[in-house]
Amino acid sequence: MTNHVIHPNPDLIVGPDLRESWNTAERRRWGFHNLYRITRYGMHLRSRDVLALKHRIDRRIGDMDAVRRLTGTTMFSAMVVLRGDTLVFEKYAPDFGPDRPHSIMSISKTAMNLVIGRLVADGKLDLSTRVREYLPEIGSGYAEATIQDVMDMNIVNSYDEDYSDPMTAALIHESAMGWRLPPEGTPDETDREFLCTITSDDLTNHSGEPQYKSSSTDVIGWIAERVSGRPLREFFIDIVEASGLQDTFYMSCDRAGVPNLNGGISLSARDLARYGLLFTRGGRGIHGQEIGSDAFLTATRAQTGPFYPAPASDMSYGNQMRTNGRWVGHGGWGGQFLFIDPQSETVVVFYSVLENEDASDWQYQLETIAMSQAISLMEPA
Numbered sequence: 442m443t444n445h446v447i448h449p450n451p452d453l454i455v456g457p458d459l460r461e462s463w464n465t466a467e468r469r470r471w472g473f474h475n476l477y478r479i480t481r482y483g484m485h486l487r488s489r490d491v492l493a494l495k496h497r498i499d500r501r502i503g504d505m506d507a508v509r510r511l512t513g514t515t516m517f518s519a520m521v522v523l524r525g526d527t528l529v530f531e532k533y534a535p536d537f538g539p540d541r542p543h544s545i546m547s548i549s550k551t552a553m554n555l556v557i558g559r560l561v562a563d564g565k566l567d568l569s570t571r572v573r574e575y576l577p578e579i580g581s582g583y584a585e586a587t588i589q590d591v592m593d594m595n596i597v598n599s600y601d602e603d604y605s606d607p608m609t610a611a612l613i614h615e616s617a618m619g620w621r622l623p624p625e626g627t628p629d630e631t632d633r634e635f636l637c638t639i640t641s642d643d644l645t646n647h648s649g650e651p652q653y654k655s656s657s658t659d660v661i662g663w664i665a666e667r668v669s670g671r672p673l674r675e676f677f678i679d680i681v682e683a684s685g686l687q688d689t690f691y692m693s694c695d696r697a698g699v700p701n702l703n704g705g706i707s708l709s710a711r712d713l714a715r716y717g718l719l720f721t722r723g724g725r726g727i728h729g730q731e732i733g734s735d736a737f738l739t740a741t742r743a744q745t746g747p748f749y750p751a752p753a754s755d756m757s758y759g760n761q762m763r764t765n766g767r768w769v770g771h772g773g774w775g776g777q778f779l780f781i782d783p784q785s786e787t788v789v790v791f792y793s794v795l796e797n798e799d800a801s802d803w804q805y806q807l808e809t810i811a812m813s814q815a816i817s818l819m820e821p822a
Contacts, residue, residue: 466797482696483705486677489682497822499530516776517793518533522789528711542691543709544704545713551720553592553661557737568588575588582656597647600639602653605801617635618695619695632659636663656703673702693707720783776806787816
């Protein structure tokens with residue numbers, strides 16, 4: 442009998458620094474460019490019809506100091522700007538390109554704005570309801586929270602998201618997501634098994650600032666399935682078709698096939714921009730189908746959720762989106778941002794991979810937002 446040599450998957454094993462191999466500072470760029478094929482489980486979707494993009498490059502965008510600075514570093518991967526269905530700016534790093542998928546991390550959360558917005562508009566969901574009414578098996582970390590507070594990142598529980606701490610819950614969560622191997626001798630668990638372990642003695646957010654927890658998005662998606670009776674995969678088929686994506690939509694899943702809503706999507710920059718246009722159209726797809734809700738997007742921009750501290754005190758978090766009352770958007774851990782200005786029908790997609798140890802830089806994200814906002818306020822050429 443042949444003696445087989447067996448060893449843990451080298452890309453997914455947690456090393457001495459308590460991070461997966463693909464997520465170490467020296468390999469993170471490769472990891473973010475290839476996460477769609479690194480994770481243990483996943484699904485991919487293609488749209489039947491593609492939204493064709495017109496091309497009319499606006500040279501003023503490329504001449505902006507902020508654009509030159511942010512696209513001129515070794516961290517940069519891609520940047521795309523649309524005004525409606527017109528491509529007005531596009532740039533890629535030498536090791537990237539227009540047909541390459543990139544992890545969008547927490548930008549994935551914005552899909553729940555569409556899904557929940559549609560359920561609310563259809564009268565199938567009341568956001569004032571407590572989570573336990575739909576998920577009686579959930580732990581104390583969410584049971585007594587209202588769905589609205591979970592949507593707004595406005596609760597306190599044992600889940601923390603400090604990427605400078607290798608033992609933060611957000612990184613431990615990655616085992617249930619299929620992004621890393623569990624500790625030796627520990628069985629694999631599903632994402633929802635993990636969610637039920639989150640606890641809290643007092644859910645009240647006394648700080649008044651967003652309490653960002655990726656687990657909250659997965660809880661919201663679980664509720665959406667319970668309320669609608671539809672698997673999440675069907676919602677994403679609808680979203681992909683409504684966006685008119687050209688290339689493949691990749692979504693990582695847990696071992697039970699549940700999509701990792703908190704950060705599992707990988708897309709080309711052009712396709713993320715096509716997706717962003719859903720929000721400029723008030724949640725309507727390329728054929729006019731209602732995927733989200735214009736009224737819900739308006740409520741999102743009303744800034745009823747918690748506000749960030751200075752220097753971002755004009756920005757709040759609500760309904761799985763950041764907003765300043767005009768634009769909506771979301772950042773992705775490691776250097777991504779999706780910026781959407783419904784008023785000017787401008788979408789800015791920015792992909793990069795931070796090279797510091799914890800892949801976090803709040804000032805860098807604020808610079809990306811400021812650049813995007815300046816672009817959205819430009820008069821059409």
